[in-house]
Amino acid sequence: MLQSLDGSKVKTLSVNELNDLCEELRETIYETVMQCGGHLASNLGAVESTVALWYHFDFPKDKIVFDVGHQCYPYKLLSGRADRFSTLRQSGGISGFPKRKESEYDAYDTGHAGTSVSAALGIAKARDLKEEDFQVIAYIGDGSFNNGLVYEALNSIKILNTRILIVLNDNGMSISPTVGGMHDILSVLDKEKADGVKLLEQFGLRYIGVKDGNNLSEMLDAVSEAKEQLSSQSVLLHISTKKGKGYEFSEEHPTDTHGVPPVGSPKQQEYSHVLGETLCRLAEKDKRIAVVSAAMKESLGLERFFQQFPERAFDVGICEENACVLCSSMATQGIKPYYAIYSTFLQRAFDELIHDVCAMDLPVVFCIDRAGISGADGETHQGVFDLSYLSMIPNLTVLCPKDTEEFKKALEFSVEFEHPLAIRYPRAGRILFESKDDNGLSLRKWEYLHKADENSSVAVLATGERCLTVAMEVLKNVRAKGKDFHVINARFVKPLDLNFLTSLNCKHILTIEDNVQIGGFGSAVNTAVIHSKKSCTVRNFAYKDEFIVQGSVNELQKKYGVDSAEIQAYIEGFI
């Protein structure tokens, strides 16, 4: 049915047919995610509510904004993308997130949490200004509902004097189980509606609750009521659903089946695993060590730490800013906080990083996972800005370990380091390079990973495992031809090892980084070279000034500016 179904036909189906449609959606999602990887459990739970919305609303005339986007697969399947859905998250294929460029049905791009209510309000207000006539829906999970941005948006409903429908899909889970006071308030709503409703009325919302949001008939009735109410005021449609609905394993393991790799993906050593193990080891000896996470403890490798040191482990939900200020304030009292977070989500705590942690020069350690290109999640999830936005902040030291072994050393180094420290690393890692530094890391010190002849004219400064891997691959090819060059592990991006840089007696320097060029590692080397009046050329291999789409890490690295063939050709032009 799905392949031939135009979403507008949903209205013509009987309840039985709609139930069949739900099953078909569920199967398609399951099968596709097993093939392509993607967000499974959240999408399975969103099937009936999405179908009910299609039944009563008119997309794309009416607009829907999916918060984060982890629940948009059923919607994508109903909006004319079923035939291409098997390309999910592949290069050139269907995005795992809403994308305006992909379809007129996608009203607003999302990827980070908490933007949907603001976005729906802005779209609705624009509608009012233009005197147009359509409905606007924010579809949000209870995990995102913890985010401060949602509160700011709720707070502005009356100011903006417009009408939206908020569908709060409450499955009790963020990626980890949802925590915090607001979720308790939502639970109270079920039991003691009167009080909760009064609260929501103050925000300008009419409350409608649905006990089983996976029951299609209930959902059809509730959406009908919500649509009617929406003619006069904003509505919160609060639905209880089951994350992973329909697949026993997923229902029982909603966290493990939140994001799923394709079947048959190789198991990799991950930096996150090293983070968890190392922090546990260090925390046994050092009672000052605490760990803070914003709803990502599993994917950051911190499960064991949370089990072993529950009193020193804090998951505050999808609240990146609050997590950052908790770290800085604990640090004022002599606690040593480790804030583990994905690179792209740390952007949310940028101001707190500057204004709280670094302005007070507090010894908080940022463990920045999924740095560099992260791959299949696309534009909103690439961690390619952090070297730039971190390097500009005074008092902050920025460290990119060359492999998982050096990551351990970096964490050991961090314990006694008395200033803000950022350690950034990709997901997959290996113990890759022979270590020259058995004594651990020293602040600012780079090392030769390969030292060529003293008269070698080319030095490659590469930072982090991925870029050193590229450099060493090129080195191997070049040496096979009897030529040679230096490869330097530029593990400290800030401060640069200026002594090392000055000591290099090369005519040609190359920098390689897993970050945009502007303001990043290469940019810092350019400035150092210009200021030192060294007479050498510098070429930066880094990402272009563009948002990087979805694809495989290797493919995207090449496409956007870190291409080993190009690096090799460039070097061979000199030697």
Place this chain on the structure above:
Amino acid sequence: MLQSLDGSKVKTLSVNELNDLCEELRETIYETVMQCGGHLASNLGAVESTVALWYHFDFPKDKIVFDVGHQCYPYKLLSGRADRFSTLRQSGGISGFPKRKESEYDAYDTGHAGTSVSAALGIAKARDLKEEDFQVIAYIGDGSFNNGLVYEALNSIKILNTRILIVLNDNGMSISPTVGGMHDILSVLDKEKADGVKLLEQFGLRYIGVKDGNNLSEMLDAVSEAKEQLSSQSVLLHISTKKGKGYEFSEEHPTDTHGVPPVGSPKQQEYSHVLGETLCRLAEKDKRIAVVSAAMKESLGLERFFQQFPERAFDVGICEENACVLCSSMATQGIKPYYAIYSTFLQRAFDELIHDVCAMDLPVVFCIDRAGISGADGETHQGVFDLSYLSMIPNLTVLCPKDTEEFKKALEFSVEFEHPLAIRYPRAGRILFESKDDNGLSLRKWEYLHKADENSSVAVLATGERCLTVAMEVLKNVRAKGKDFHVINARFVKPLDLNFLTSLNCKHILTIEDNVQIGGFGSAVNTAVIHSKKSCTVRNFAYKDEFIVQGSVNELQKKYGVDSAEIQAYIEGFI
């Protein structure tokens, strides 16, 4: 009394003596602010509550975090700083904000809104971990209480399982009057306590309300009760106060007397005035234009716009992130939003700037006021990072007009510009430079502000009014000695005018910017020069990699790296 008073003596005073103390505090604050400038109305309203806290708590053993810090003057006066208080906001003097380096009584530095509850929770949790015994207080105004970060913190009270006292000083004002749903909820609390209290209980808070927070006796009783409750749970002490209390003019004009310049300060033309007038003019012709502000419409020059176009002007309270997403979402529907904001506060919307506005390449215009060194407010308010954090974002154009006249042209240019645009400018401005471009601005095009002889070996690339003023001052001095150099108005910081740069036939290039060096304008020029293999030297005059303290703009510019004498000496070394 104040000069000789140690805060710990407050406990020994009678209520009459305490009332006298309140009057003395008020007078001292008033007189000091008239001399030094500073935050008047908010501090006047906070006197009685602060005295009551001193009466019952033991500072600095107990810790207090002032949100933003606009209410910390009475506390500073009581904590051994009365004798130095006349140096308020002066170079080397008492800061207008809490500063740990200034006094052991200042537990946590603030300046941006909404951090206090998180910070108090972090300090309290650290106390618990260290098994210490003291109390922690967050003192926050109702304006800040709108901020999403506060919600994230409230949401984590139960997760953290610790106890703090939140004093919510509700004067009904942000800088502008407080707006939004949460403030309505607070009003309901007064009238219908039962419901509101239930809500707050879900967050883990016990509610205590005070009808007149400027009545010392009421405050003494309420703080006593709060302290008692605090032994078993977190407490929200909600007090109603009068902003500007005790000074009729200030009570009646709380917005005008929020931040006050020293008496006798010269009236300056301000960019904000030009912003307001120009946007009104443009909006008359173009119905797409809308304006968004986060509780700062007066200081951004937008009062007239809000009066003239109330349906297209949105003040969403201190919610920088929400304001940004409202802009991006309105832009998806063909509205042309102008988001006016201080440089330092835009840091709060950094992720939304990337993830919402720029990733979707939407035509939102950021009008970034108080860019560069802002002066007396110190570290937390300098706008010296924006050129760096803006330049690294794909799809974003960054423009620094050379004077207020060019700012008008920049705004005219912005109307038809179909991509994200950031225009940054300082507070004070003038129509300063003779315009060479009567046809308005063209994307990427720099101009000679002074073109020297073709064989001149030195070119100064300066961006924005302040830096061009420095360059022209140096030029005047140098020409008086019969020498000459080029001065270029590098108004587009991104994209750089590479054609112009390439066409320069100079041995020596200088860059001047009102921003940190790292990742900023000079950094971009360095990279361009390195990549072009131009054989010239480049020297960057920009701010050092440090947080910049309080002082006058001119003094700080010199001290941190933009010193006209140094620039002149450097140039005279070549010509």
